[in-house]
Amino acid sequence: MTDLQSRPTSAEAPGTDAAAPTRRPRRNHLVRRGVRHAIMIIASIVMIYPLLWMVVSSLRPNDEIFRNPSIFPISLDFSNYARGWESLAQPFSHYLMNSTLLVLGCVIGNLIACSLTAYAFARLKFWGRNIAFAVMLMTLMLPIHVVIVPQYIMFSQTGWVNTMLPLILPKFLATDAFFVFLMVQFIRGIPRELDEAARIDGAGHFRTFFQVILPLMLPALATTTIFTFMWMWNDFFGSLIYLTTPDNFTVPLALKSFLDTQGSSDWGAMFAMSVVSLIPLFLVFLFGQRFLVKGFATTGIK
């Protein structure tokens, strides 16, 4: 963790730290560099073309989607968006709102519960800590299917099926072990002297946690927020099981029911709403990439 902080993973200065150690003859080098760029550019186009084409197609008349594989000419016909927005039982904003609520609840839950748990694992000495930690790491690898049936039965008995509670409540109980682990790793990288200084000044664990550790772990909290946002914005399996009436649908379910009702007739509108659903993810990608990359590196790399 410590070496990660001193070694930015986001590579602001390519070529400085990763430069090829050997110096081959100059011309050879240039040719190799050209080939490398050519490969990279072709790969980039192949990777990104479907996305671009979907965006461009969503701005075209319906029949053209099945005729024009090119992204040119770019037309700016927003009628697909207008039609798509209104073509389900509720306007699409309703589903965007539902998804936003779900994401908000889950983010708050994860931030509170996972940081409390992580502090205990990283800083407190208590009975059974190692076993608890191993159990926590194992739940990281547990398929959700093993618990989903009894959970569903449990939540149907409390009358919570068709509400967001079954999706949000577990986040307040630190069931996303991935984030607990991420935060444990982060806290371990914070110098213990800071805790000790607080202790000498008479702070208990709660004050140390809230006033010393929590402000220092903002990057880990940001990573958690972004990942939770992306995962819950895309959440399909859980939502499909628990949210049963169209009024409660989140964006992925709205898109799915769009596909069910429109069959394959109105691809323009379907593409338009798909693009709308991807915009928040894209914005997070634009502005949060730094934290995403860090999150991967922190949990993935020793």
Place this chain on the structure above:
Amino acid sequence: MSAVGELTQMVSNRKKGGAKEKHPDNKPALVFMLPWLVGLLGITLIPMVASFVLAFTDYSLLAPPEFVGLANIKEMIGDTRLHNSLVVTFIYVFVGTPLQLVMALLLAVVLNQGIKGLAFYRSIFYLPSLLGGSVAIAILWRQMFGANGLINQVAGMFGLTDLPGWVSNPDTALGTIILLHVWTFGSPMIIFLAGLRQIPEMYYEAASVDGASKVAQFFKITIPLLTPIIFFNVVLQVINAFQSFTQAFVVSGGTGGPSDSTMFYTLYLYQKGFTQFDMGYASAMAWLLLIIVAIFTAINFFVSKFWVFYDD
């Protein structure tokens, strides 16, 4: 240290020194750990046990569960659709994951050569892996690989006309979903890139002083030092791939078709449990999935002794 690495270490050096440690923080720890403990019991452990018990019952939510002994397991042994769903899932896991990881590793290595515009390329490759799990992308895939979809339009430009729809043909439908999986190689690539940056430059310097070629350096330095990260990616991606659901569901319209060719195990489980409400059977299936994932993870850990190299 990765989650996987940490677990390995705990297994290998459990209990150093028998001296009983003091636990001065038991009380505050209980408060800090309370949400997690409640979650572990209420959301994970108790449902796990319940699901194990349900596996031996017939239960449809309407009537109380009825104990049927091994009937569900016997049914599973004779259930050809279930066998097919296992085959489909295995193909997906064991074709899709290696392809995805090889792509991720190759591009990470090329990007790590100090290429100009690294940040740009990395973003482009990473973006699909962020969006790939969404319903929107699955919808796009369904159009792209349809009879008149983007792929066949492009093929038409090269003179290949009248190609059938890829998603409506039982021989190719699974292939399109595997391709979608490979397309999301960005996240393991990011992990590989971070790992590559931790390999000390001096190893390469020493090797090139000794006259080792680039290729030799790749196989003798890069790959061995990267094995812990390859291992981490393999473990996680295999576990994830076994559980994939959204893409198969959306691309096939929830049916697993055509003719069950995209009937993933989890999709079949969903149909059994949540459209037919055969909760006992679904629980038995869930436990089989857990056992399969556990076996493959254990194999991964076991085999790792022979190929993963720890520098420290």
